[in-house]
Amino acid sequence: MTTIDDVARAAGVSVSTVSYALSGKRPISASTRERIEHAVRELGYRPHAGARALASQRTNVLALMAPLRVDVNVGVIMQFVTGVVTRARDFEHDVLLLTQDDHAGVERVAAGSMVDALVMMDVEAEDPRLPILRRQRQPSVLIGLPRDASGLSCVDLDFEAVARTAVDHLVGLGHRQLALIGSPRLVLDRHTTYALRMVSGFRAETERLGVDAVFEPCESSHAGAVDALNRVLDRLPGVTGLVVHNEVALPAVLAGLRERGIDVPRDMSVVAVCPQDVATGQPQPLTAVDIPAARIGAVAVEMVMSRLDDGQTPETRLLAPELTVRATTASL
Numbered sequence: 001m002t003t004i005d006d007v008a009r010a011a012g013v014s015v016s017t018v019s020y021a022l023s024g025k026r027p028i029s030a031s032t033r034e035r036i037e038h039a040v041r042e043l044g045y046r047p048h049a050g051a052r053a054l055a056s057q058r059t060n061v062l063a064l065m066a067p068l069r070v071d072v073n074v075g076v077i078m079q080f081v082t083g084v085v086t087r088a089r090d091f092e093h094d095v096l097l098l099t100q101d102d103h104a105g106v107e108r109v110a111a112g113s114m115v116d117a118l119v120m121m122d123v124e125a126e127d128p129r130l131p132i133l134r135r136q137r138q139p140s141v142l143i144g145l146p147r148d149a150s151g152l153s154c155v156d157l158d159f160e161a162v163a164r165t166a167v168d169h170l171v172g173l174g175h176r177q178l179a180l181i182g183s184p185r186l187v188l189d190r191h192t193t194y195a196l197r198m199v200s201g202f203r204a205e206t207e208r209l210g211v212d213a214v215f216e217p218c219e220s221s222h223a224g225a226v227d228a229l230n231r232v233l234d235r236l237p238g239v240t241g242l243v244v245h246n247e248v249a250l251p252a253v254l255a256g257l258r259e260r261g262i263d264v265p266r267d268m269s270v271v272a273v274c275p276q277d278v279a280t281g282q283p284q285p286l287t288a289v290d291i292p293a294a295r296i297g298a299v300a301v302e303m304v305m306s307r308l309d310d311g312q313t314p315e316t317r318l319l320a321p322e323l324t325v326r327a328t329t330a331s332l
Contacts, residue, residue, distance in 0.1 A: 002043045010039035061094050062304065063115040065106060065129070067122050068099045072187075073220065073247050076293055077121070079275055080143060083297025084119055091305050106132050117304040119143065119297075123154075125191040139307035141300045145193050151314055153307060155299050158318035159194050162289045163201030165321045166243045166271040167209065169287070174332035175241035175269060177212045179232040181253060182245045184224070185217045198245050198273070212236060218246045218253075225252030233260075240332055245273040254282065265330035271323070285326040292319065 008015045013032060021028045021036045028036070039045070064084050066077055085095045096115055098106070106129050109115055116138060120129060123144025133140045134151055142154045163180070170178055180202045182188075183195035199215055206213035214235045218228035228249065232239060244250050250272055254264065262268050264284060272279050272288040279288035299317060306312040 002045045007039045011035040061115045063096045063118040065098045065120040079293035080297040083294035087298035087301040141304040153314045154316040159197035160201030162321040164205040167205040170241035177239045178241040180215045180243045220248035222252040225249035229256045247274045269329040287329040
């Protein structure tokens with residue numbers, strides 16, 4: 001096994017110089033650094049993870065707070081997790097996954113030296129975890145957008161723009177009566193911001209365009225989907241354009257339309273807001289605005305590593321929506 005002594009001999013420098021070059025703790029001349037890097041590559045040297053962590057005072061671990069509540073879609077959550085874990089590996093970091101809805105757990109992780117940085121999901125408008133993040137020493141990034149993001153870095157899909165994109169597509173096809181079937185009531189009552197921003201964008205855009213519109217929350221179940229669809233059709237009998245932002249309920253909404261003899265897209269155009277695999281995995285591929293969960297997770301890691309390595313100032317990144325037209329929307 002190649003050691004740091006082997007690298008030092010090959011580069012013609014002292015062991016301490018190699019250590020300084022690898023840790024970045026002291027300035028090294030460009031020529032010396034080049035010789036050391038060449039020796040590292042030629043010899044295939046990899047610093048011992050424990051020693052590297054001690055030298056840098058890092059754990060090479062990121063914490064990911066992803067509460068698995070009863071009202072969340074675990075499949076979609078795991079796409080975010082996959083994005084975080086995969087990108088963290090590129091930075092030679094492991095991920096500690098915290099799935100409990102436990103603010104004390106956030107405090108324990110942040111107060112100790114278990115992790116280098118934190119990524120937090122399922123953000124509420126007035127999230128009680130935010131004061132903890134603001135006073136901790138480790139950098140953090142939110143996947144979500146609280147009401148007050150000052151001093152915090154955030155990344156998310158721009159859900160208000162998502163709603164505008166879906167509404168504009170349907171109105172452009174001639175639909176003048178639209179409905180949004182959205183998140184469960186518990187999610188809305190908890191003031192989870194992605195759901196609130198979706199509703200806000202839908203209401204603002206339909207009002208701006210002067211079209212009739214209704215919004216109905218929807219429990220993430222077959223019965224909840226049927227109930228939400230019934231409420232929509234009762235409130236707006238002439239509805240011809242439907243936006244569905246609830247991945248679990250989506251198949252039942254489509255089945256409910258079929259059972260009522262409502263043809264998609266001849267009688268009802270449907271736009272889903274969901275990950276691409278959900279949209280293309282239905283019997284009828286759905287026109288959809290993609291939720292790029294894995295990409296958002298990867299961006300969150302890149303942002304938190306920038307804050308960790310370079311002291312980057314807090315920022316907010318909202319990803320622009322992308323709508324793909326498939327089989328479920330048509331001109332009226």
